[in-house]
Every structure is written in structure tokens, then in C-alpha cells.
Amino acid sequence: MQEQKPEQAEEWNLLSKLAFRFLFLFISLFITFLFLRWLIDPLLAWIGESIFGLSENLSRVSSGSGDRTMDYLAVFLQAILAVTGVIAWSLIGRKRNSHRKLRFWFMSLLRLFVAAVMLVYGFAKVFLIQFQTPSLTLLVQQVGEMSPMGLAWTFMGFNPVYTIFTGLLEVFAGLFLIFRRTKTLGALLTLGVMGHVAVMNLCFDIPVKIFSLHLVLMSLVLLSEDWRSLSHVFFGSNRALPKVKYHALQHTAVYHNIGKIKGIFTALFLFLITFVGFFILKPKIDRQQKKYRFYGIYEISDFEKEGDNDEVSSSQDWRYVIIEQKNKANIKFRDSVSAYHLIIDENIQKATIYHKDADSIPPNFAIQKLESITYRLKGKIGQDSLKFKMQRLDLKKFPLISRGFRWVNETPYNR
Template sequence: MSVRTVGTATDFDDLSPEQNREWRPALRILFRFVIAYFTLFCVFYPQPLFAFFGILQKWLPDDLLQKYADLPGPLVRWTGRTVFDHPGVHLNLDSGSGDQLYLWIEVFCILIAAVLVTAVWSVLDRRRAEYRTAAGWFLLFFRVMLAGQMLNYGFAKAIPLQMPVPGLATLVQPYGEFSHMAVLWNQVGVSPVYESLLGLAEITGGLLLLLPRTQVAGALLSLVSMAQVWVLNMTFDVPVKLLAFHLLLLSMVLLAPDARRLTTALLGGAAGPSTVPTPFRTRRSRRISDIALVVLALWFVLGQAVGAWDGWHKYGPGRPQSELYGIWNVTEFTRDGQSVPPLLTDETRWRRMVFDDPGVAIYQRMDDGMVPVLTEFDSGAHRLTLRAPSGSEALASLTYERPASDRLTLTGELEGHPVTLALTLVDSDRMPIRQGGLHLVQDYANGVK
């Protein structure tokens, strides 16, 4: 019997005997578990479904995504309290961490639920010989979920926002004080072109998953990209390990039906047509599905592009800067009329001030400790007010003068003491980290003379 294919999927009406045969019991049980587990993960774990909101996220209530993500909250909190003896676990979408205790307990709940669903499903549906149609629907669902995440990851890097160019405060912070994650973030951020190329690879993987006839190529590229992301997360302690690992597994699930064919092709043999199941039996239904996936790809791209464009204006190179933008070395520090010498043991004397973002400044103590403060400028009166991050009582009220473009004088009161600070602007563009670029001819490695 011949095998007739349309796109990358075999027609159900003309299956080969090998494709039409009964699935082994172990394979049927594994299929039920995989479907149950990853469906629950994609639906309830924060983020996979968020891509569907697209540009609508700009107008959605701020707490809507939090409420949706916390739907399994009662079960998660009960499990945390009862099973793991961790009362009061909660989810914070603004924490920047995808490895919160809440999420680990949620994944544990998903695992237990998937085992129970598999057991009940196996009993009730024990006479079913195969699940090709169901597999087609679920694989399509997983493709869309993975594609949304690949595009989300990709646009955050293609328009280099996820790992931004190191800020001014980073340039004066001792390397030994960086966390592993900060090292990775600054390593990638210092080369926006490299970051954009990483993002373009992930965008390509997402689009190939959605475009007709390229789903296997998309799954392969997603597998490689997510393997890299997961390894980096594990080795640099980036708190998105849980999600990255599941996206890696989803890529493998999508490739599983074609594992034998891919192995044959990689070993130099003739691979033949794809055997990935499809839920669509007619040419017309497949064409409608292809069009719908292309439209969905455009919707995803539009939402991610608009979000990245907004982020570029807010956080990119053209973002608003502080009125006193720059790194300023404190050359003279006078308190209560007495000059304070620059002793490394003096935790009250300032070594530097860094003005980068409009509403925040950082002063560096003599021991290199970095202290962020909120800033309020009165440009007309040349007055600067510094407050603690909590925004409580003012720490300092100072007037500022710039007798020259690279000179700054601050005079006023700091924590109840009259002070005068003389500062000199550092030419940050002359720092080696800001003098990168491509040098095709190099007689010595960078930094070696």
C-alpha cells in the first residue's frame, strides 16, 4: 500500500501497516501521562498561555494575569502546608523568578494529578488500540504553546532588552561582587549584536513551529535553543530553570513521533515522509489549519514586537536619563566643616555617585558598597533631594552646581550634617568594556600588551 502525504503529515485514509498498527500497552500509558502532564502544565503554569493575549496585554488590568496564574493557588497552598510543611507560599509574578517555591509545589501537584489522570484514563479506556487522532490534536496544542514561548524569549533578545547594556553602576562595581547570573547578564549585554542573534534564532524556531511543513525544523531548532538556555540557567543560577526545562522537554515531545526518521537521516539513510500524527483527515481541513497557524504566528509576532518596541523606548539606549547623568568620583568630602579623608574603613564617606535613570541614583561607599537612593530634581532651584528606596524621610537635601561639564559641587545637608562634596566626571566611554567592536587583525589578545 502506498503512503500519500500532504505537507508533513500522512493521510489517515491511506496509512501504512506500520503506522496503523496497535500501540503497545506501555506506549499507550506513556502517551496518556505525557498528554495529561504537559496539558496541565501549559494551562496552569504561568506564562505559556500569556502569549495568546498579544498586544491586548497593554490594556488588560494589571492584576488579571496574577489572578489567572493564581487559579490553582488554594491547592498549591494546601499542598505546601500539608505535604511540605511550608505554610503561606504565594506566587509573585513581579519577583523576576520562575523558580519560586510556589511554582515547584505547583509542578508537584501537576505531576500527581497527571499520574492520577493516567491511571483513571488507562482503566476507562483500556480497549483503545491507538491514539493517533488525539496525538495530532495535542501535538498541535503543544506546538502552539512552545512557539509562543520561543517568540517571547526571542523578541526579548532580538531587541536587546532581556540582557541590557551594563549600566553605569555596573561599571564601577567590583567583579567579585557579581552573582553568577549578573556575570551572564552583563556578558551577553555587553554585545547587543550577539544577543540579537540569539533572539533571532529563537524567533526562527517559533515561526518554523507554526508555519506549514516546517514543524520538525522548528522543533529541532527549539530543542537546541532551549538546551542552551537550560544549561545556562543551571550553570549560572538563573531562576527560570523550571520553565526552560519544560520547554526543552516539550521540544523533545514534538520530535518523538519522528525520532526514528530523524535518526535514520542523521546516520545518512533515506528518511522517508514524516509520521507525525495530524488530527485533520482532509486536504481542506489541513489547509484551514495551516492558514489559522499563520494568522496565529502573525498575532504572536505583532504582540511581541509591540511589547519589545515599547520596552526599547523605556529601557533602551534612548531612554530618559538623569539630569546629572554619569559616574562622578568624590574628590572632596567635607562634613561639619571638616574634610573627611578617603579612608577605606570609613563607611560614611562617599567614594562615587552614579546618576543613570531619572529617578534613581547610587552612591558608592569607600568599601565599594553600592547604596541606591531615590532622586528628586528641582531644575530651577538646582536642588537635589535624596530619599531611601522606601520613599520615606529625605536622607539629603543638596544644591548642585556644575562649574564645568566635568565638575559638580553638592552643598547642603546629609543625614543631619552640613556637607560639601566636590565631584569629577569619569569618562565612561574610555573604559575598555565600552570600547568593544570587531578587530579582524590583532597582534595581542584584548587586555594584553
């Protein structure tokens, strides 16, 4: 083995310290900003206006996206503070040769943070909360009308087995990260899973790009502790392996019981996630997806319209009425889809149809049942008089539903 020169070792030690200080500050600031955005948002808005000359998209109200202008401003501030902190730290702590204790606590807390994130995201997939099966509206929507994110969400939610499988990978990664003996395996699994997630977010315009890339960075930082062991395993490196790794609690009474403590807290955390996911969020989603009596896709025929009110449709005719929830419907026009309220009262053979953003109105349509799955409606929306028939389609006409899984495929069924 080639002996390392003292000046090379000193240079590497300096670079290692600078890298650690930057990553410590950069990641710590990112996690802090996650929980204190309400506190720094005014500063971010000022930075956007004063430094970058931005006047729009500086809202402090969350929209559900993690890649807003304000989020990129937060990363900018995070990087500036990290670089400034490294410079100040290097000037103040020039004589400090080791960050052993700080590194230990940083890595330990970072590992637990990443583990918690992986468990939350994983169980959201296992309980089928994050992704659901494709809606009826998607069945009549052309692929070209979908957004890249909508296409990805449809793919992920199509088969619950696949969704649960990907969720279990995240769950196992989180569990492995909790315990020191399996933390390297957990970090490797996290890097693989979150690397795939980050690429998917980038390629399908899913607005969690910043967070997923930070998780990839965090997994690489966690793996940096074991770079000697990993290089030995993967590349057959002859570098000497560390004999005993430093543990800040090694000479305390807690050290011998730390496994039990982690086991108890892990069990409580898993119970909390399971309780919230399975007994609170999952039933709520199941109620939303409960099939209403008129559930289905209704094809429109004999459509007649009198009037020129754009409230009905700029395309002049309706193609489908899609009913998935009680008193709600999506109406598919020739080139668009719009959400409406649809309230059907069979007792008086009346229906109420009005746009989702409009105020409630009295029944404005007469509805007549022609067959078990066919209805005729006649009424008015605004100044437009409408008359049409709607017939419920057999959902098995859609290959996405009827094809199913087959072990044997004589030819590819790719449509």
C-alpha cells in the first residue's frame, strides 16, 4: 500500500473539515427552514424583491408545491448562510483539529430525520394514501391532455401491488437507518429509492424536486461515514478499515440500553403512523371513493342546446358525464373537462346541475329513466336550454380495466 505523504494528509484533512462544516450548515439550515418557514418567509420575499427584482410569485401561502419561487429563494439563502458560516467557523476555529463529537450527533440526528421521512412516505404508499387508482375522468381523458405529473400519478396508482411494493422499500430503508448495525444498508437503500424518486420528479415535473434532491444528498452524507468499508467491499481497496467507531455515549449508562430505547421509540413511532394512516386517513379516502348509486361514466347522445351562454360549454356539446361522488360530477366537453354539482332526486324526477363555483340553485332539470342505465334530461343552465340522453358505459370496455394480469402473452399487448 502506498504511504500517504504528510502534506497530502494535511491537505485532505483540511478539505474534509471544510466539506463537513459546509454540509453540516447546509443540511441543518434546510431542515430548520422546513419547520420555520413562517418565520423566514418575510425575509425570502425581501430577497426576491430586492436582490432578484421579483414582484410576483412571492406568496407566503403554501400551494402544495415544494418547488415554488419562495422555495428556491430559501435554498439560495440556505447556501449563502452555509458559505458564510464556513468562513466564520474556519476563522474562529482554526486550531480545532477534530469535530468528532459534533459529527457523531449530526450524523445520528440526520439519520433519524431521514428515517422518519422514509417511514412517513413509505407508509403513505403502503396504505394507498399517496396514490389512488385512476379516476373515471382519466378513463375518458386523452393522454395528450394529461400533465406529466398526472401521467406519473396515474402510473403509480394504477396497480396497488406496485404502489405497496415501492412503499415497503421506503419503509425498510427507514427501519434500517434507525439502528447503527444496519444504517449503512439503510443509507444505500435510501440512496437507491430516493435517487429514483428524484429522477422521476425531474422528468415528470413533480414539484418535490428540491426536497427529494436534498434527501439524496443526505443519504450520500450518511454513507460518507462508511466510505472506507464501502470502497473495500465494492472496489477491493486495501485501505485499512477503522477498528472501532467513535460513540459519544460509549462510557455512559445509556450506551448499553440504547438498542432497547430505540426499539421502544421505533415501535411507538410505527404505531402512531399506523394509527393515523390506517384508522384516520385511509377511512377518509375510502369514504371519498365509496361508489355512489349513480357511479359511472355516462355517454351523452341526442344533445341539443339553445342559447349562447358560455357557462355551459365553449365547445357546444357534451361528451360524457362522469359521476364518482354523491352530488358531484365532471362533465367532459369536446376539448375540456369541468367540475359541476349534480344532485339527483328520483322521488320528484328532478336534477340540479350547476358549476362547482356557482351558488346553489333550485332543481333545474327534469330527469326521466328510460332503461336501467339510461336517462333523459331536459332543463336550463343560465340562459341555455339543454336536452340530452346519458347512458352508463360498461367500464370493462376500457382495456386499462379489463386487461388485467396475465402470465402468458403470445404477443405484446401494447396499445
